Amino acid sequence: MQIDQAENRVEGSSANPDGSRMLFKKIWSAAVPQKVRVFAWRLAKEGLATQVNRQHRRLIRFGTCEICGMEDESGFYVVVRCTKAYALRQELRKEWILPEEEQFRDGGKDWLLILLDLVGENTGARILLMFWRAWHLQNDIIHGKGTSTVIGSARFLYSYGESLHIAMKNPQTNNDAKEKVKIYKEEMVDRRNKEGSGRKVTQVQESLCVMKRDRSYLPPGDCYENAARWRRQKQKHV
Structure with missing residues (x-):
């Protein structure tokens, strides 16, 4: 039935x-x-x-x-x-x-x-x-x-x-467990970022150094200063 x-x-x-x-x-x-x-x-x-x-x-x-x-x-x-x-x-x-x-x-x-x-x-x-x-x-x-x-x-x-x-x-129990996992993941990300920060900054600086102007190469050093100088020179020629 x-x-x-x-x-x-x-x-x-x-x-x-x-x-x-x-x-x-x-x-x-x-x-x-x-x-x-x-x-x-x-x-x-x-x-x-x-x-x-x-x-x-x-x-x-x-x-x-x-x-x-x-x-x-x-x-x-x-x-x-x-x-x-x-x-x-x-x-x-x-x-x-x-x-x-x-x-x-x-x-x-x-x-x-x-x-x-x-x-x-x-x-x-x-x-x-x-x-x-x-x-x-x-x-x-x-x-x-x-x-x-x-x-x-x-x-x-x-x-x-x-x-x-x-x-x-007990939803709070579940939320606490999720929060622990979230904190753990954030700590792991921060740790990896710190460990790789030097290498990443070097890579970024090197990439900024490679500026093309008539296929020329800006040598390493103060990359930001070289890049700014290159932009100013480019604006003068415009």
Whole structure:
């Protein structure tokens, strides 16, 4: 019943005269990093670099999963049906409250929007983090070293999710951390500028010394005085 109601809301959102998709706000306003939101938006738009999309672009002949070789590798398959994704979801259930398995179903192109419409903000954020990590697991097997594990990914998400939760509850903590990073970067820039100041000044002075007047060369020395003298001489000839 809940799923049917969510599907109706998604269909109503799709039919807006201005073409807007109100339910996409659940993605862009989610309490997750921007890179996770971008990933979720691409997942919702079926824009990830999956085998199915490569097949549609005629880059490959078949769109089947390179790991199991049985099913088409769509975005839904990678983050929900893949054995790694399923194992990650079951591992996360030990600490996180997630929707029942029946709610993780392929209801068409809007399946992600339907799923997010069924849950609250906290659960929705966890789902996006889980899908983002499931995509990483798949890519690590195919394109990476294959060293990422389900248990390690679950522990990473526990810690990552807790850090995000603390940052949301205590914005000052997050601001302090950002300020420390900013101060550190400024100190490093100042240090590099001081170390290279002598060399940079020499380069600037030498460049100012190279003034052309009938292809002549102004020798090093007091460059600014030579340059000023050259400009005055040029004005007299105008």
